[in-house]
Amino acid sequence: MYNVIQLFIKYGAHILFVVLEVICFTLIINYNKAQKDIFINSSNVLAGKITEQRNKILEFTNLRSQNDSLMRENANLIENLIAIEYATDAIPESDSLLSKFSLIPTRVINSTVYLRNNYFTLDKGSRQGVQPEMGVIGAHQGLIGIVKNVSDNYAGVISLLNSYTRISCSVKGRNGHGTLEWRNSSPLKMNITGFPKHDVIAVGDTVITSGYSTIFPRGLLIGVIEDFTVPSGSNNYNITVKLFNDLTSTKYAYVIQNRFAAEQIKLEKELMNE
Amino acid sequence: MNKTITTNIIRFILIIAVQVVVFSQITFTIGDVAYIHFIIYPLAILLMPVKTPRAVLLLSAFVVGIVIDMFFSSPGIHAAALVFTAYIRNTIIALIEPYEGYNTADIPSLQNFGLGWFVSYLSISLLIHIFVYFSIEAFSFVYFFEIFLNTIFSFIVSFIVILLSQFIFRTKY
Missing domain, CATH: 2.40.10.340 (Rod shape-determining protein MreC, domain 1)
Structure with missing residues (x-):
């Protein structure tokens, strides 16, 4: 406890400085439109970076389901290829x-x-x-x-x-x-x-x-x-x-x-x- | 001691009043980017006695800044800049300490320390304050060019006004 008080006496002004600046910046961000926009925008850039990284990792874990969907697509394409092969038979049928x-x-x-x-x-x-x-x-x-x-x-x-x-x-x-x-x-x-x-x-x-x-x-x-x-x-x-x-x-x-x-x-x- | 406090409070009120009533109304532009503001309120903090504890400086700066912000309807911007200026004020004073040292009770005014000392003290503090102020106002160094121009022009006019005021009102306390 004594140490804490000592620390506060020694660095109190610096702590106070940080506290006051935090208060000021909170005010700035909350009550000034321009600054708020910039703050939100910058944090969006940061958040965007983080989201992007997260997506990269998730994509890796999602490879399995992505493969499945690609396979479905492939299946459709191959079906079409086979259908084209048969389309040249050129005999119109009901089915x-x-x-x-x-x-x-x-x-x-x-x-x-x-x-x-x-x-x-x-x-x-x-x-x-x-x-x-x-x-x-x-x-x-x-x-x-x-x-x-x-x-x-x-x-x-x-x-x-x-x-x-x-x-x-x-x-x-x-x-x-x-x-x-x-x-x-x-x-x-x-x-x-x-x-x-x-x-x-x-x-x-x-x-x-x-x-x-x-x-x-x-x-x-x-x-x-x-x-x-x-x-x-x-x-x-x-x-x-x-x-x-x-x-x-x-x-x-x-x-x-x-x-x-x-x-x-x-x-x-x-x-x-x- | 009480007298010092009273003097300072009165000075705060006067400086804020002058800033708000007179100088806030004057803004003019050069070209499209440079806005010239008269920023004289840092004087309130700069003229507090030499050995004022940092905590007192910070709290005073916060109060003055918030009051100024109320009139500018820009909550926090002036306060943030002024708190920063208050934080580094004692460091600046220590840096430019004259050979014979300071008398602790003195206020760092033109009257007490002479023109040369006061000019360096005022220019360093005011330049830092105005630069910080415009940086916070722009809130992004994307606008560095604008910040730079605003700082230079506003600094020049504010510096001249403050220096003249010190010749007119011979501040001793």
Whole structure:
């Protein structure tokens, strides 16, 4: 206490000075319009800086939700691309072809790539509209796999990198089509069998889906031809494809919904049973 | 002692009255930016006895400043500037202390310390006061050019007026 009094005797005038100036400035800011404006404006500049920094940090923590919205946008864009591919069919129909395919953005939450039969798990399930036998594509419109089974909120996907994978594919600009399969060589490479050798192909040609199934629309990118041979006595090429998508690091995926899949499958079954 | 207090209070009232009634009415401009104000009220604080405790100076300055502000309808601006001037007044006096030192009871007037001392005392204090005043009035150094011009012109006219007043009223107490 004595020290406090000593301190006050010694520095009392300085403290008083500070107190009086604070009072004065309070008066100035509260009762003078010009000064008040400047004060508010300056503090806005300061507050703006702080808010900006805060937003930067929040943006970082919000990346997840931002990614989600970007994925939704991407899904719309890819839908449009597919629709454009089909729009050239130019057969007017009562149902708009533009809405034949729709995409569900999802996140890959589990995946294997180095097994003989690889699978993915997606974070959307039947509640979000994912059904078995739907195609799954990743970034760059590249294929990833086909939905095998679904629970309420999750979907199990057969990866392209699976010994059971058989996907109808084609080479861009050519008419022939073959079957895409994986021979357990490398997670970046797949093979095409059954591509007829009378079609001329070259290394570097783009491999796309043929659209001969209900699973994938045609024109989706798969990869480029890396190498091809014609085995002696065969009518078909043996093609090695380098995939566009690196399935070892896939984090986002889109499930393709085909609105008319059931119709097509039903019709084809009737044909078989005849 | 009582006499000193009474003298100072009367001087406060007179200086405030002159400032408010006469000099507040006179403002003229040079060009668009420079406003010339006659700022003579710091004299009230400057003429308090040499060894007045700082706390007393500060409180007096606050009161005088607030009263001036009431008439200028600019709450706090003059008070803030005058409190600052009061705060540094004793430092200035110590800085320009003559060889023979001060007589503690003396008031720092032209009469007691001579023209040379008083001119340096008045010019330093008044310049600081006016600069602080215009800075607070502008409230932002964005307007430095305006502050600078206002300070220079107002200082010149105020300085002349105060110096003349000291020749006319030979302040001894």
